[in-house]
Amino acid sequence: MGQWLRRVLIVWLSVVVWMLPAHAVAPLYRVMKSQSALSFIGLQQGDKFTGVFKDFDATIHYAATDLPGSSLDVVIHLPSLDTRSLERDQALISAEWFDVGRFPDARFRTVAIRQTTSGPVGDADLTIKGRTKRIAFPFVWKPTAGGATLDARVNLNRLDFGLGAGEWADAGIIGHSVEVVVHLVLTAVPPVAVPAAQPTRR
Amino acid sequence: MMRLRSSIDRWGLVARILHWGMFLLFGVTVFIGFYMVDLPRGFAKYQVYSRHKSLGITLLVLAVMRWLWRLIDTAPGRPVMPRWQSIMSSAMVAALYVVMLVIPLSGWLYNSAAGFPLQWFGYIHWPALLDANPSIKVIARQVHEAAVYIFMGLLLVHIAAACKHHWVDRDDIMRRMLPFR
Numbered sequence: 001m002g003q004w005l006r007r008v009l010i011v012w013l014s015v016v017v018w019m020l021p022a023h024a025v026a027p028l029y030r031v032m033k034s035q036s037a038l039s040f041i042g043l044q045q046g047d048k049f050t051g052v053f054k055d056f057d058a059t060i061h062y063a064a065t066d067l068p069g070s071s072l073d074v075v076i077h078l079p080s081l082d083t084r085s086l087e088r089d090q091a092l093i094s095a096e097w098f099d100v101g102r103f104p105d106a107r108f109r110t111v112a113i114r115q116t117t118s119g120p121v122g123d124a125d126l127t128i129k130g131r132t133k134r135i136a137f138p139f140v141w142k143p144t145a146g147g148a149t150l151d152a153r154v155n156l157n158r159l160d161f162g163l164g165a166g167e168w169a170d171a172g173i174i175g176h177s178v179e180v181v182v183h184l185v186l187t188a189v190p191p192v193a194v195p196a197a198q199p200t201r202r
Numbered sequence: 203m204m205r206l207r208s209s210i211d212r213w214g215l216v217a218r219i220l221h222w223g224m225f226l227l228f229g230v231t232v233f234i235g236f237y238m239v240d241l242p243r244g245f246a247k248y249q250v251y252s253r254h255k256s257l258g259i260t261l262l263v264l265a266v267m268r269w270l271w272r273l274i275d276t277a278p279g280r281p282v283m284p285r286w287q288s289i290m291s292s293a294m295v296a297a298l299y300v301v302m303l304v305i306p307l308s309g310w311l312y313n314s315a316a317g318f319p320l321q322w323f324g325y326i327h328w329p330a331l332l333d334a335n336p337s338i339k340v341i342a343r344q345v346h347e348a349a350v351y352i353f354m355g356l357l358l359v360h361i362a363a364a365c366k367h368h369w370v371d372r373d374d375i376m377r378r379m380l381p382f383r
Contacts, residue, residue, distance in 0.1 A: 045319040085316055086336075
């Protein structure tokens with residue numbers, strides 16, 4: 001095979017591989033909300049506290065054999081947060097923290113999912129309070145009868161998203177690192193239901 | 203010579219320090235308590251609340267120490283007084299001792315039920331009494347407030363009685379608790 005022919009072949013193959021994800025889409029899953037939880041663990045004055053976002057919408061395409069066609073897209077409705085403390089919840093939705101009046105939703109969207117030795121890792125854009133940060137999102141995907149479960153733990157720095165800046169930036173009062181714990185119970189959606197693939201925003 | 207323990211005619215150094223120290227600390231803490239509730243939500247309010255809670259924990263520890271010391275120490279004798287005065291005096295002391303515990307305890311309970319952490323001046327972690335609980339939170343707050351009003355009422359009677367002993371009866375009831383002779 002000549003040098004020229006080989007180059008053409010490589011370019012052609014690259015183009016084909018590059019175009020594949022645009023067409024192939026991995027199977028769609030729907031979240032069983034009653035069994036799933038999107039929670040976070042923060043540190044307040046040395047004490048851990050746990051909060052949950054009760055309301056979120058997720059569009060999940062996933063196949064271990066088709067990572068280019070897989071994607072996770074989650075819209076989190078921030079006013080639904082609950083940290084088991086009325087005072088803390090009121091503070092968290094205020095302008096100094098999530099500022100839900102201006103930014104009612106947060107969004108998590110993978111731009112790519114890659115396979116690593118320890119499992120799949122999503123490279124995702126996380127947008128909170130109008131600020132987008134690219135984060136690595138390692139997760140565990142376990143197929144179940146009729147669906148799957150997705151579990152992940154990822155640490156975020158609240159200051160990256162302007163949460164509690166200024167006076168609240170003191171880590172001794174509210175820790176900078178917040179652990180987000182994701183547990184999604186998913187049911188596979190038959191291919192005929194694919195038109196619902198767009199994330200539903202309310 | 204400064205005596206730690208009380209004698210027959212004078213409160214000892216420990217009793218006097220606890221008495222006046224807690225008087226000053228209660229004054230500051232209650233003042234902050236009334237001031238802080240109307241502050242606009244934000245960092246300043248959070249900080250003021252934290253200080254109030256830390257002072258409250260300090261008062262709780264002091265109140266427990268005072269109870270223990272009262273059990274160990276021997277209180278000075280009472281001068282001769284009518285029986286009803288003697289009973290009232292004992293009842294007043296008992297009420298003050300109870301309320302000085304109830305105020306910080308109910309505050310601690312309120313904070314726990316509200317699901318808030320507690321750290322003594324940012325240094326020592328103070329455990330919660332129970333998990334977040336909205337109904338106990340409401341009750342604890344009411345007890346906390348009511349106890350403060352009761353305390354202030356008792357304090358007024360206590361001070362009035364001390365003044366009466368000093369200027370009307372001209373006995374040494376007040377003098378033996380004064381910080382200095």
